[in-house]
Amino acid sequence: MIEIEGVSKSFDEIQALKDINCTVSRGSIFGIAGTNGAGKTTLLKTIAGVYKPDSGKISIYGADVHENISIKSRMFFVPDNPYFPRGFSIIDMARFFKGIYPKWSQERFEKLKSYFSLPYKKRINSFSKGKQKQVAILLGLCTMPEILILDEPFDGLDPVVRQMFKKVLIDEVAERQTTVLISSHNLRELEDLCDTIAILHEGKIVAKKDIDDLKQTVTKFQVVFKKNFDIDSLKDFKILSYIKKGNVEILVVKGDRQRILEILNKYEPIVLDTVPLTLEEIFIYEMGGIGYEVKDIIL
Numbered sequence: 567m568i569e570i571e572g573v574s575k576s577f578d579e580i581q582a583l584k585d586i587n588c589t590v591s592r593g594s595i596f597g598i599a600g601t602n603g604a605g606k607t608t609l610l611k612t613i614a615g616v617y618k619p620d621s622g623k624i625s626i627y628g629a630d631v632h633e634n635i636s637i638k639s640r641m642f643f644v645p646d647n648p649y650f651p652r653g654f655s656i657i658d659m660a661r662f663f664k665g666i667y668p669k670w671s672q673e674r675f676e677k678l679k680s681y682f683s684l685p686y687k688k689r690i691n692s693f694s695k696g697k698q699k700q701v702a703i704l705l706g707l708c709t710m711p712e713i714l715i716l717d718e719p720f721d722g723l724d725p726v727v728r729q730m731f732k733k734v735l736i737d738e739v740a741e742r743q744t745t746v747l748i749s750s751h752n753l754r755e756l757e758d759l760c761d762t763i764a765i766l767h768e769g770k771i772v773a774k775k776d777i778d779d780l781k782q783t784v785t786k787f788q789v790v791f792k793k794n795f796d797i798d799s800l801k802d803f804k805i806l807s808y809i810k811k812g813n814v815e816i817l818v819v820k821g822d823r824q825r826i827l828e829i830l831n832k833y834e835p836i837v838l839d840t841v842p843l844t845l846e847e848i849f850i851y852e853m854g855g856i857g858y859e860v861k862d863i864i865l
């Protein structure tokens with residue numbers, strides 16, 4: 567539903583986005599990870615129609631998003647530093663948004679209000695950065711968007727509130743099929759929330775993965791074999807890492823776990839452990855093969 571085709575964007579001599587191609591399907595939570603300056607904000611602002619790409623295009627529901635008011639009215643963008651008019655409280659903002667967003671839900675506002683403890687009648691500009699971000703996300707949810715774009719939403723939120731927002735977002739997608747795009751400089755932050763994660767580095771998408779698929783297909787095995795193990799017996803699989811430490815062999819292999827276990831069992835292992843991998847480790851192994859210094863890209 568969101569089609570990004572050959573998008574590039576420069577600011578003077580800085581090329582912030584370089585030929586980005588990607589599709590985001592409806593009802594998915596799509597994460598964009600990358601270090602400071604990778605191009606995350608530029609990509610999100612281009613998707614939100616704030617920036618016009620220098621080349622390429624972004625289509626949402628088949629139409630170009632830039633200067634398209636009808637599409638923009640179906641999305642909500644929470645920037646890294648949300649802006650609130652001077653002197654406005656959350657209640658004032660709710661009243662203001664009710665007037666400009668046709669699908670504003672007062673019912674949802676009341677529900678979220680009882681859930682998130684915030685000073686609803688105080689000036690938002692006096693709030694901490696984390697609290698201002700909470701307000702922006704909360705108000706964004708009440709506009710009942712079809713597409714919710716969140717730039718570094720968890721930055722500055724304490725762990726309890728972060729978990730609460732993650733739950734609200736997951737419920738939102740499950741109930742309303744909202745498409746959510748989230749950026750973060752921390753891959754771990756996106757791990758338990760996103761269906762798909764793209765890693766942006768120096769303006770390019772250097773990896774894009776379906777999370778469930780990844781977790782199922784990449785396994786780490788720690789084995790002590792009785793018989794001499796021949797790594798060639800796994801030639802039908804992609805070996806992402808193979809290390810031998812004394813008599814312990816550590817393999818990270820992509821492919822059907824059951825079939826791999828059958829092969830390893832032929833060497834009569836004395837010890838055979840399958841170790842769950844974090845998403846970060848999977849990306850490191852996967853991208854190691856294409857020569858990126860992943861540790862520098864994902865924090």
Ligand SMILES: Nc1ncnc2c1ncn2[C@@H]1O[C@H](COP(=O)(O)OP(=O)(O)OP(=O)(O)O)[C@@H](O)[C@H]1O
Nearest residue numbers: 577580582600601602603604605606607608609751
């Ligand atoms: N309005 C602008 N004018 C000039 N350069 C810009 C502008 N916006 C972004 N850039 C540059 O484009 C590059 C990508 O910036 P962007 O803000 O998109 O990265 P980011 O991944 O969101 O970084 P961060 O995590 O620090 O917010 C950077 O080199 C940045 O300096």
